[in-house]
Amino acid sequence: MxxxxxxxxxxxGCARNDVDSEExxxxxxxxxxxxxxxxxxxxxxxVNTCGFIESAKKDSIDTLLAASDLKGNxxxxxxxxxxxxxxxYGTELADALPEADAVLGFDxxxxxxxxxxxxxxxxxxxxxxxxxxxxxxxxxxxxxxAAAPGVAIPGMGAPDLPxxxxxxxxxxxxxxxxxxxxxxxxxxxxxCDRRCAFCAIPSFRGSFVSRPxxxxxxxxxxxxxxxxxxxxxxxxxxxxxxxxxxxxGALETLLHRLDAVAGLDQIRVSYLQxxxxxxxxxxxxxxxxxxxxxFDLSFQHAAxxxxxxxxxxGDPDSFGDLLERIRRLSPRxxxxxxxxxxxxxxxxADVEILAEFLSTARLDALGVFAYSDEExxxxxxxxxxxxxxxxxERYARxxxxxxxxxxERALERVGEPVRVLIExxxxxxPVGRAEHQGPEVDxxxxxxxxxxxxxVGDLAWGRVVAAEGVDxxxxxxxxx
Numbered sequence: 001m002x003x004x005x006x007x008x009x010x011x012x013g014c015a016r017n018d019v020d021s022e023e024x025x026x027x028x029x030x031x032x033x034x035x036x037x038x039x040x041x042x043x044x045x046x047v048n049t050c051g052f053i054e055s056a057k058k059d060s061i062d063t064l065l066a067a068s069d070l071k072g073n074x075x076x077x078x079x080x081x082x083x084x085x086x087x088x089y090g091t092e093l094a095d096a097l098p099e100a101d102a103v104l105g106f107d108x109x110x111x112x113x114x115x116x117x118x119x120x121x122x123x124x125x126x127x128x129x130x131x132x133x134x135x136x137x138x139x140x141x142x143x144x145x146a147a148a149p150g151v152a153i154p155g156m157g158a159p160d161l162p163x164x165x166x167x168x169x170x171x172x173x174x175x176x177x178x179x180x181x182x183x184x185x186x187x188x189x190x191x192c193d194r195r196c197a198f199c200a201i202p203s204f205r206g207s208f209v210s211r212p213x214x215x216x217x218x219x220x221x222x223x224x225x226x227x228x229x230x231x232x233x234x235x236x237x238x239x240x241x242x243x244x245x246x247x248x249g250a251l252e253t254l255l256h257r258l259d260a261v262a263g264l265d266q267i268r269v270s271y272l273q274x275x276x277x278x279x280x281x282x283x284x285x286x287x288x289x290x291x292x293x294x295f296d297l298s299f300q301h302a303a304x305x306x307x308x309x310x311x312x313x314g315d316p317d318s319f320g321d322l323l324e325r326i327r328r329l330s331p332r333x334x335x336x337x338x339x340x341x342x343x344x345x346x347x348x349a350d351v352e353i354l355a356e357f358l359s360t361a362r363l364d365a366l367g368v369f370a371y372s373d374e375e376x377x378x379x380x381x382x383x384x385x386x387x388x389x390x391x392x393e394r395y396a397r398x399x400x401x402x403x404x405x406x407x408e409r410a411l412e413r414v415g416e417p418v419r420v421l422i423e424x425x426x427x428x429x430p431v432g433r434a435e436h437q438g439p440e441v442d443x444x445x446x447x448x449x450x451x452x453x454x455x456v457g458d459l460a461w462g463r464v465v466a467a468e469g470v471d472x473x474x475x476x477x478x479x480x
Contacts, residue, residue, distance in 0.1 A: 008042035013050025015185035019155035022175035031113020051085035068099035088204040094127035103127040133206035141244035155187040189235035197378035230266035239276035275313040286329035292435040293333035302357035303350035334436020336365035342391030344382040365442040370395035410467035430454035443470035
């Protein structure tokens with residue numbers, strides 16, 4: 001292997017995985033590898049897998065197999081699986097998928113360059129035996145910050161990279177941007193302490209640990225220096241940020257610090273638990289100039305009986321009150337959520353409660369998921385599993401409702417002023433996201449009459465003149 005061995009990284013799943021992929025890219029580049037944009041050009045293809053639900057796991061397998069097929073092209077020599085699915089299954093995945101030349105877990109990230117160099121030389125690396133990563137940190141959140149440096153936590157930064165990969169002074173970002181663009185995710189915490197009965201993520205991502213504020217601010221500044229205008233704060237549970245830092249309002253403090261970062265124009269917050277949102281957080285998110293009024297609220301259901309079985313909290317009234325508080329402070333705030341249908345014990349009456357709540361919630365984006373058992377979760381052991389055909393029918397019904405509701409909400413925005421971050425020029429048309437639209441999943445806003453007046457990275461003011469599904473069409477117009 002030469003020092004210029006070409007590597008392509010495929011990043012699957014969520015924005016948190018994208019941060020991890022950029023950490024891997026930074027470490028590999030610092031170790032002498034050359035990152036390339038196309039898998040066909042690479043001698044090694046590293047697939048950052050997703051292990052969340054069955055469809056994501058299938059996509060990961062299909063991507064690994066497709067990458068393995070490239071090994072006949074004369075260029076690609078090795079395919080390596082990393083990420084959540086690799087961490088979750090380890091030896092099991094390696095045995096089931098011999099097409100992958102190695103399966104590496106989170107503990108391999110710190111010396112990923114050395115590991116890949118061995119793999120390229122033909123060495124066989126044994127996959128790890130999966131373990132419950134919640135056991136790696138103390139049960140008490142107050143004790144975790146002291147223990148965290150000894151635990152591999154992808155995407156949370158580390159001080160061990162050479163100059164050129166990170167800022168020259170201060171806490172150092174561990175990443176190399178992949179693909180560029182004016183928006184970038186920043187991981188502010190990792191893991192989760194919740195015990196939702198349908199979710200396996202805490203077992204392979206570990207207990208919740210916050211990233212220090214100084215590190216996050218330093219990484220945001222580094223990203224601004226690399227062309228970023230919007231940072232997207234990501235974690236498994238953002239509303240818990242700071243519980244292990246000894247500061248109840250740590251997220252508000254973080255937002256104030258980021259609001260002062262020179263050159264940063266927008267801050268977007270993701271994945272908030274409705275039951276954990278404090279009035280002060282709503283006020284901060286709606287009041288700071290750079291924080292976009294965008295609320296990613298994890299409702300999951302609305303029927304109290306189902307939520308209790310899920311080990312979650314809430315009901316239509318409390319969720320409605322939360323939405324009212326948000327819109328009282330910011331009438332045009334964007335709200336997105338996800339719901340699960342078919343959870344064990346769910347009745348037709350529960351589905352009607354959910355449908356009625358969604359019909360009044362005025363959500364801008366809504367993901368509907370059909371429940372499926374995830375090994376290792378409490379849901380697998382619950383009684384009264386809903387038959388598969390009933391789950392499919394409920395999923396289809398609620399998906400159709402969701403499509404109708406978010407399209408109605410988009411039409412409500414016709415006539416509203418919008419500020420849009422331009423992310424692409426498609427067939428000569430500037431396309432981006434308004435403040436209520438999150439990356440990749442919440443629709444886009446286009447300026448078909450703008451011509452060459454807008455470029456990628458611009459923040460454009462406009463007024464919505466039409467909607468096509470969840471996508472908006474705007475004309476340029478300065479705010480009054």
